[in-house]
Amino acid sequence: MSAYHLRLRDSIALGFSFAASFATVTITKSSDWDFTVNVMLVLMVGFAFGVAGAFSSERFGRRAFLAEKALQAETNRADNLLVKTFPFEVAKELKLNQNSPARQFNNVTVMFCDIVNFTEASVQMSPEQLLAFLNQTFSAFERITVDHGCEKIKTIGDSYMAVCGAPIPANNHAERIIRLALALHEAAANITLGDKPLLLRIGVNSGPVVAGVIGETRFAYDLWGDTVNTASRMESLSPVGAIRITESTKNEIGDAFTLQELPESPVKGKGIMKSWIAIGLKQLSAEESPGSTHVAA
Numbered sequence: 001m002s003a004y005h006l007r008l009r010d011s012i013a014l015g016f017s018f019a020a021s022f023a024t025v026t027i028t029k030s031s032d033w034d035f036t037v038n039v040m041l042v043l044m045v046g047f048a049f050g051v052a053g054a055f056s057s058e059r060f061g062r063r064a065f066l067a068e069k070a071l072q073a074e075t076n077r078a079d080n081l082l083v084k085t086f087p088f089e090v091a092k093e094l095k096l097n098q099n100s101p102a103r104q105f106n107n108v109t110v111m112f113c114d115i116v117n118f119t120e121a122s123v124q125m126s127p128e129q130l131l132a133f134l135n136q137t138f139s140a141f142e143r144i145t146v147d148h149g150c151e152k153i154k155t156i157g158d159s160y161m162a163v164c165g166a167p168i169p170a171n172n173h174a175e176r177i178i179r180l181a182l183a184l185h186e187a188a189a190n191i192t193l194g195d196k197p198l199l200l201r202i203g204v205n206s207g208p209v210v211a212g213v214i215g216e217t218r219f220a221y222d223l224w225g226d227t228v229n230t231a232s233r234m235e236s237l238s239p240v241g242a243i244r245i246t247e248s249t250k251n252e253i254g255d256a257f258t259l260q261e262l263p264e265s266p267v268k269g270k271g272i273m274k275s276w277i278a279i280g281l282k283q284l285s286a287e288e289s290p291g292s293t294h295v296a297a
Contacts, residue, residue, distance in 0.1 A: 086221050087151050089167045090213060100221075102212030108165030109177040109206040109249060110228050111150075112235035113141070113184055116201050118158040121194040134158070137198070140187055148180040153223060159235075163223060166211045174206050174252030178278050181243045199241060203234025204278070206249040233267050234275065243278040250276055258282045 086100075093100040115137070122130050134155075141160050145152050150164040162180065165173035181202045188198040207227035213219050230246060238244035250259065259276040267273045 086213070087167050090221055100213045102210055103167070104208065104210055105166040105169065106208045107169070107173065108163055108209050108227070109174040109204060109252065110209065110223065110231040111162045111177050111181055111202060111204050112232050113160040113200055113202045114235055115158040116199040116240050117193055117196060124194065133193070137191060141184060144183050144187060145180060148176050148183065150176055150180050153221065166209060166223065174249050175256055177204055178243065178253055178257055181278065182280060185241065201235060201238045201240055202243045203231050203236065203238050204243060204245040204249050205231035205234055206246065206252045230270060233270065237265070237267065245276050245278050247274045256282060
């Protein structure tokens with residue numbers, strides 16, 4: 001803004017210098033006082049118009065500058081909101097093209113996490129307490145999700161949905177999700193709901209999904225397909241405090257985790273399925289540990 005003040009001041013100084021110089025020359029060269037007075041009046045009027053023009057120019061420039069600054073602030077606010085609402089890659093597409101086409105991802109892992117004891121505890125909470133609790137809890141879940149290279153998709157009541165492998169493909173998507181699920185259980189142990197620790201039930205499944213943005217007035221990035229439905233079924237069938245995974249997820253994670261096989265059981269819409277409980281990271285023996293050497297007897 002100081003630039004505009006300098007422009008006005010410089011304009012006044014330049015006009016005054018020109019008027020003073022012209023008046024000096026006129027006075028010294030002419031003996032006709034009537035002519036000199038007329039010239040001085042013309043110079044004063046011209047100088048006044050010049051000052052008024054410079055002042056108007058500065059005000060116009062100042063307003064344009066402030067309007068541009070306000071527009072940039074609104075643009076930055078909209079961009080930040082876009083990034084907070086959608087995955088970064090999707091937000092970038094929406095900003096550049098105003099749309100983000102649906103895409104098929106053949107290898108992703110989907111996780112559903114449900115707060116088991118929320119319904120019972122929420123009855124004794126005020127609306128403000130309920131909202132504050134969910135905001136604090138899911139915000140913590142979001143930070144953990146980002147730390148594990150996964151993507152939050154949405155919250156559904158007291159349930160939390162995340163994915164790895166979309167919209168950015170990842171070779172170790174299943175391992176990341178299991179690590180995320182374990183971290184969520186660990187975080188929940190330090191969160192109190194009512195007078196009890198937070199209890200979670202988690203379901204995981206791997207496979208293909210379709211992902212995209214839907215809506216006209218309220219946009220949402222979501223996933224569709226049998227992989228998503230099966231992950232939701234795993235969550236609803238999971239024991240409290242456990243992480244129930246499908247055979248497809250088990251095949252993806254290999255031997256990285258300690259698993260407990262469950263009896264085959266019917267799953268709605270899927271028939272009889274195998275499933276496992278992911279207990280934790282497998283502890284390597286000294287012979288399996290990287291860098292260890294085995295000496296034959």
